[in-house]
Amino acid sequence: MTILNRHAEQMTPFIVMEVLERATELEKQGHNIIHLEVGEPDFDMPICIAEAASQAQSEGLTHYTHSLGSLELREAIALFYLQEYGVKVSPDCIVVTSGSSPAILMALMAICNADDEVIISNPGYPCYRNFALACRATPVEVNVEAEDGFQYDIEKLKAAITTKTKAIFVNSPMNPSGTLVEDKVFEALAKLNIPILSDEIYHGLVYEGRARSILEFTDNAFVVNGFSKRFAMTGLRLGYLIAPKAYMRTLQILQQNLFICAPSTAQAAGIAALKKSKADIDNMLQVYNESRIYMIKRLRAIGFEIKTEPKGAFYVLADARKFTSDSYHFAFDVLENAHVGITPGVDFGSNGEGFIRFSYANSLENIVEGLNRIEKYLISD
Ligand SMILES: Cc1ncc(COP(=O)(O)O)c(C=O)c1O
The missing domain is CATH 3.40.640.10 (Type I PLP-dependent aspartate aminotransferase-like (Major domain))
Structure with a gap:
């Protein structure tokens, strides 16, 4: 007999972790994955x-x-x-x-x-x-x-x-x-x-x-x-x-x-x-900011809409409705086919549907490669 607490039962998965877990499986199979999904600094701590x-x-x-x-x-x-x-x-x-x-x-x-x-x-x-x-x-x-x-x-x-x-x-x-x-x-x-x-x-x-x-x-x-x-x-x-x-x-x-x-x-x-750690943190901030500016510009060029530019954290929440009305499947399609991890907006609530969250807590080199892959995939689709 399964006894499940009704409150626990109502909890929803943290989808970004599911994307990450699938990405890790693909990596184990030998694929190179660019991670633009996780909200984790790629810097080591100072x-x-x-x-x-x-x-x-x-x-x-x-x-x-x-x-x-x-x-x-x-x-x-x-x-x-x-x-x-x-x-x-x-x-x-x-x-x-x-x-x-x-x-x-x-x-x-x-x-x-x-x-x-x-x-x-x-x-x-x-x-x-x-x-x-x-x-x-x-x-x-x-x-x-x-x-x-x-x-x-x-x-x-x-x-x-x-x-x-x-x-x-x-x-x-x-x-x-x-x-x-x-x-x-x-x-x-x-x-x-x-x-x-x-x-x-x-x-x-x-x-x-x-x-x-x-x-x-x-x-x-x-x-x-x-x-x-x-x-x-x-x-x-x-x-x-x-x-x-x-x-x-x-x-x-x-x-x-x-x-x-x-x-x-x-x-x-x-x-x-x-x-x-102030000097180290200032240095990280400068790197994040360069990535932020690049990512906003590049996402817009690809066709994502960004109505309000992000000013902090390391995320861009972009309107992807030009490409999809189903952010969950879109994120997993991009992962399987373009080998880039991204987070579906629906992870953040029903009103996030149609959006994709991109994290720029990655090196600029990886961000460039990740967005190149996404652009190529969307053009070919
Ligand atoms: C808004 C927000 N609050 C809290 C946390 C949890 O952070 P931690 O438990 O690592 O301090 C996160 C992690 O992504 C977050 O994005």
Whole structure:
């Protein structure tokens, strides 16, 4: 007899991972695949960070830390928020997590009761919906449109709010579109009197304009952030949650029970990342920006439409409706025939259908080759 939890049953696959898994199979068969699907920096983490991790290991810093994370790291995070955004965060209001993903989970666990509602954008990061389901909450989608720069329309958002709404997700720079949330949207969100769950994981990867922290607008907020993207530390699994003081004891208890603490060597690496890696990160930013500019120009030349140019993260969400109305099959066709991994827009919600997300977290050489292959495939089709 199969017993399946009904919430788990409602969860949808993370399609980008399925594309990646198929791509890996093709690679095993000897095909050369260009990866424009994954949201993972192709840079190795800066040497100063790697050294800090191995030093921690050789010095025996391999034990459990405080459940909230080492005080030195939490102080470094607090200083970082002060320097970057001018906001005061107490180290006591930070819980260091194993990547930002557990931070999202724990925030929702601390906020939601069964059948509460959580507002997310459509398109948006697909896992938000499934984290909400894991917490027995109901994800409520609000469509955001390419012609509006994928910004929340505040009137539409207000119409989605009910007495059960317990949190609103915002993500800037946004995955999948790379757009920055406008100040006026943050201001409006702050006035809603509902906790805002601001995913700031792509902060630091901004090429035009400035990413704003929700904490510049309201304290009624949970900040999710981490080291995976900005510092190219995906495999070290290090993130954090900044939360209002009233929630901290609950979050600490959740962390103690579910995860105990974040990995100790990764925490030591995180301190080096915040204190020593600026020059390396500036260098990465320059490379990403060149790739961004090239990719936008080239995708448009191939026939993809880009209404709002991405200003951050490492993604372009391009309208592919000239070529397909079925982004899922299109992505797998391109993978099988042109040997390029791309992510179907439908992975990010029904309103992402007809779009394709291209990641430029790859070398310019690979991006050029990948787009050449796609162009050739589309012409021959
Ligand atoms: C918007 C967003 N939030 C969170 C994450 C999770 O990142 P991690 O758990 O590696 O910190 C990702 C990963 O792709 C993401 O795109």
